[in-house]
Amino acid sequence: MLREQAEVLKDPNSTQAKLFRRRFRVPxxxxxxxxxxxxxxxxxxxxxxxxxxxPMTLKVLGVLRILGTGCSTDAVLELSGISESHMSKFFHxxxxxxxxxxxxxxxxxxxxxxxxxxACNDKTLIRFDDFIRExxxxxxxxxxxEYKLKVAVH
Numbered sequence: 001m002l003r004e005q006a007e008v009l010k011d012p013n014s015t016q017a018k019l020f021r022r023r024f025r026v027p028x029x030x031x032x033x034x035x036x037x038x039x040x041x042x043x044x045x046x047x048x049x050x051x052x053x054x055p056m057t058l059k060v061l062g063v064l065r066i067l068g069t070g071c072s073t074d075a076v077l078e079l080s081g082i083s084e085s086h087m088s089k090f091f092h093x094x095x096x097x098x099x100x101x102x103x104x105x106x107x108x109x110x111x112x113x114x115x116x117x118x119a120c121n122d123k124t125l126i127r128f129d130d131f132i133r134e135x136x137x138x139x140x141x142x143x144x145x146e147y148k149l150k151v152a153v154h
Contacts, residue, residue, distance in 0.1 A: 024061060025068030035060050041101065042093050054082050062087050063094045 008016045009028035020028050039056045062076040066087075073084040073091070 023068070024064040026064060031060065031064065034064075037102070038094060038097070041097055042090075054086065058082065059087070059090045060094070063091050066091060067095075 005016050006028075008014045009020055011017055012021075012027060017028055020031075024031065026034070035057050038060055058080050059082065062073075062080055062082055065071055065076060065079070066073070073087045076082055076087050077084055
């Protein structure tokens with residue numbers, strides 16, 4: 001499907017592109033970028049004896065399906081034929097790589113007030129301002145946040 005409809009999938013207004021985005025929660029051009037990055041960055045797992053290697057596009061689609069819809073590796077097995085153990089190992093590799101490399105590139109904290117206003121509505125900004133005021137006025141609150149972040153990271 002992907003090779004035959006590549007041009008149609010690149011048009012975000014096409015029915016197939018909308019279906020792709022609904023199923024995998026990313027637009028097709030971003031999916032191609034993920035496949036390129038994963039091919040360059042992630043180690044390829046050797047195929048099982050007698051089985052052909054699993055294409056990177058299929059593995060990335062499986063990861064996006066799990067992340068986007070919350071389906072299990074068992075569902076990916078039914079849809080693509082990738083074994084649960086193979087998909088699970090690749091899923092964890094992909095997520096670790098995404099956390100380490102992709103997250104810092106794609107997710108950033110607003111650096112200016114204008115950036116904050118662009119990303120939030122009025123109610124969010126009021127809560128954000130209260131949060132900043134609480135951080136400045138209550139050192140115990142800051143200590144608790146630092147502790148929670150350390151616990152979450154480790």
